Amino acid sequence: MFAKAFRVRANTAIKGSDRRKLRTDVAAAFPNFSAEQLTEFIPNKEELNVIKIYSHKGEAITVYTNNKNPILFEIEKALYPTDLMLPGVVVPSSGFPQVERGTLCAVTLLGNRAPVAVGVATMSTAEMLAAGMKGKGFAVLHTYMDHLWEFGDKSYPPTLAPLVTDPAEKESAEDEEEMEGQEPFTSCTADPLQPVDIGDLSLKEQDSCARLMGKEELNENRAAETAEDGNIEVQQETEDSRTPQEQMDELFNQCFFHALKCKVKKSDLPLLTSTFLRSHMFSCCPAGQQLDVKKSSYKKFSKFLQCMQHQKILQVKELNKGVESIVEVDWKHPDIKAFAVPEGFSSASAAQESKSEEREQLYHAPEIIPLYGVSAKMIPLFQESGHRKGSILSSSEVRNIIINYVKTNELVDETNKNFVKVNAILCDCLLDKSEQDEITNLKWDDLLSRCLERLQPLHQVTFFGQEPVVRKGNIEPISITIAQRSSNKKVTIIKNLELYGLDPQCVANILQQRVQASATITPVPGTKDRVQVQIQGNQVHHLAKMLLEEYQLPRKYIQGLEKAPKLGRKK
Numbered sequence: 001m002f003a004k005a006f007r008v009r010a011n012t013a014i015k016g017s018d019r020r021k022l023r024t025d026v027a028a029a030f031p032n033f034s035a036e037q038l039t040e041f042i043p044n045k046e047e048l049n050v051i052k053i054y055s056h057k058g059e060a061i062t063v064y065t066n067n068k069n070p071i072l073f074e075i076e077k078a079l080y081p082t083d084l085m086l087p088g089v090v091v092p093s094s095g096f097p098q099v100e101r102g103t104l105c106a107v108t109l110l111g112n113r114a115p116v117a118v119g120v121a122t123m124s125t126a127e128m129l130a131a132g133m134k135g136k137g138f139a140v141l142h143t144y145m146d147h148l149w150e151f152g153d154k155s156y157p158p159t160l161a162p163l164v165t166d167p168a169e170k171e172s173a174e175d176e177e178e179m180e181g182q183e184p185f186t187s188c189t190a191d192p193l194q195p196v197d198i199g200d201l202s203l204k205e206q207d208s209c210a211r212l213m214g215k216e217e218l219n220e221n222r223a224a225e226t227a228e229d230g231n232i233e234v235q236q237e238t239e240d241s242r243t244p245q246e247q248m249d250e251l252f253n254q255c256f257f258h259a260l261k262c263k264v265k266k267s268d269l270p271l272l273t274s275t276f277l278r279s280h281m282f283s284c285c286p287a288g289q290q291l292d293v294k295k296s297s298y299k300k301f302s303k304f305l306q307c308m309q310h311q312k313i314l315q316v317k318e319l320n321k322g323v324e325s326i327v328e329v330d331w332k333h334p335d336i337k338a339f340a341v342p343e344g345f346s347s348a349s350a351a352q353e354s355k356s357e358e359r360e361q362l363y364h365a366p367e368i369i370p371l372y373g374v375s376a377k378m379i380p381l382f383q384e385s386g387h388r389k390g391s392i393l394s395s396s397e398v399r400n401i402i403i404n405y406v407k408t409n410e411l412v413d414e415t416n417k418n419f420v421k422v423n424a425i426l427c428d429c430l431l432d433k434s435e436q437d438e439i440t441n442l443k444w445d446d447l448l449s450r451c452l453e454r455l456q457p458l459h460q461v462t463f464f465g466q467e468p469v470v471r472k473g474n475i476e477p478i479s480i481t482i483a484q485r486s487s488n489k490k491v492t493i494i495k496n497l498e499l500y501g502l503d504p505q506c507v508a509n510i511l512q513q514r515v516q517a518s519a520t521i522t523p524v525p526g527t528k529d530r531v532q533v534q535i536q537g538n539q540v541h542h543l544a545k546m547l548l549e550e551y552q553l554p555r556k557y558i559q560g561l562e563k564a565p566k567l568g569r570k571k
Contacts, residue, residue: 480560
């Protein structure tokens with residue numbers, strides 16, 4: 001967990017009610033604490049701080065410190081102690097204890113009760129015995145000499161003599177003294193003040209619990225890398241043993257830093273987040289692997305970027321409603337500077353040359369679905385089906401609700417089933433005032449179309465690899481217009497590309513290469529943070545081919561294709 005460096009996001013003093021709440025949370029998490037121990041652990045006057053950090057894997061962790069020394073850390077709303085918290089743990093002589101999965105454990109050196117690591121059991125007692133005391137006994141979260149330990153005053157574990165209560169254990173302790181200088185064994189104790197001996201749980205496999213070096217050996221190897229490699233050999237398993245989710249997280253991090261270091265330039269900003277994923281990160285993915293955010297711990301690409309933003313690597317803003325862009329990148333950030341491009345990838349310059357081709361090939365047209373919101377006037381018609389103002393429905397859902405309403409209220413015209421009788425609710429919801437005294441029946445198609453017209457228009461857009469986004473109103477089409485400039489020269493202007501996940505700069509670059517004409521990006525008049533592409537000449541033919549054939553956008557979402565020059569005429 002803390003084998004590699006972490007990043008501090010916030011450091012706040014704990015005062016008043018927050019301190020009382022922390023004491024309550026600790027008492028609930030560790031019910032065996034006495035009132036005196038609780039007060040000593042969470043004092044009333046000493047300096048207490050809460051620190052928000054991110055691990056090297058991007059995990060959000062809360063650390064609580066007393067006089068700048070870590071005493072607790074919190075992961076996913078579960079509290080765990082640091083080794084500084086456990087001076088009272090003892091090893092019983094009553095035999096093997098009952099341990100359940102998830103039991104909080106302390107790791108100690110045989111002959112010293114002072115814990116040097118904290119973790120949680122990954123097997124119950126029965127499972128350990130069934131496995132022949134082999135395999136991964138528990139997952140280590142925090143160890144002596146890791147980066148969390150270095151965050152404090154870097155004190156050594158105290159030397160606490162074993163509590164010998166019977167002759168057999170006393171003899172064991174004496175034998176232990178004779179073995180001084182040899183490699184010590186590991187013992188594990190579960191839950192503070194509930195002493196439990198897990199013995200040599202992973203000793204035979206030297207797996208997660210593994211072995212712990214002696215004090216003298218630790219003193220000689222205080223370099224940071226020993227926290228990763230040796231003090232407690234918790235990473236004996238190969239990378240292939242990582243869970244698929246952990247492997248996908250690592251792949252996302254690799255492609256992210258690779259893209260920022262080799263693909264993206266300052267002139268590319270602002271850059272649509274969808275373009276960054278599709279055109280930059282995907283092209284940095286090693287052969288035989290594929291990025292899939294749903295298989296990562298982030299689940300959404302926006303959450304992954306939020307994590308990177310918390311680490312101050314980049315800044316993301318919503319320049320258009322529902323469309324996020326990367327507006328700033330800190331290329332001097334240590335993580336970007338330290339990233340090494342994996343072997344087998346072409347140089348940055350070669351990657352830049354093929355950038356346009358990659359963008360064209362990797363674009364996926366968004367899925368756009370019209371939706372409807374229940375307005376205040378339409379509530380009486382929809383409340384029978386359990387909907388209220390603001391409920392969001394698809395056209396098929398609206399159709400089914402109206403059909404059920406008509407049948408339930410027996411409004412089908414008996415003489416002609418193609419018509420529906422207009423009752424008081426249908427009259428108020430669907431008819432204009434001038435029609436209310438004249439219309440008594442409506443055709444089914446007319447009834448449904450009137451209903452859709454009077455609902456609030458919405459639409460849902462789903463970009464490739466991202467979660468659906470619902471926006472108000474109907475989606476604006478990509479607008480293509482031809483304008484006259486000085487000397488009777490024509491220019492083609494394209495707007496609203498961002499709404500469809502298209503990067504205006506990318507489109508401008510591609511058009512410029514294809515038609516060998518000057519293309520520029522200019523602000524859309526009367527708007528803030530929106531841009532348009534402007535290219536010399538009437539280029540509607542080229543745009544139609546790009547948008548309809550290559551990008552597979554439906555024609556109904558493109559406005560202005562009829563402005564293409566007639567065949568035989570000069571463009």
